[in-house]
Amino acid sequence: MAESIELTVTGMKCGGCETNVKGKVGAIDGVLSVAASSKEKKVEVDYDAAKTNLDAIKAAIAEAGFTVE
Template sequence: MAESIELTVTGMKCGGCESNVKTKLGAIDGVHAVTASSKEKKVGVDYDAAKTDLAAIKAAIAEAGFTVE
């Protein structure tokens, strides 16, 4: 089942940070698309809820060095 979420993420300051988040999330099985905006402090994720969940997405963002609010 396809899901879409938008999370507030702090700590991103530049395009490199956005790229890092996109790479980490893109490596998760079931994630179809990722958008990240350091200016708006937002990360959007389209994913298959049968393959991954919000906890895995939040963990990958934390692993990238950023905080989900």
């Protein structure tokens, strides 16, 4: 079942940061789409809840060097 989540993420300052987050989160099996905005400090993720979960998404954002509020 597909689910959507919008997270507030701090530390992103530019398009490179957005690309980094999209790459890390997008590499998770089950993630269908990722949109990141450094201006709005938001990351939106559509994912298959049968394959991944919110904890894995948050861990990937942290691995990219950013903080989920």
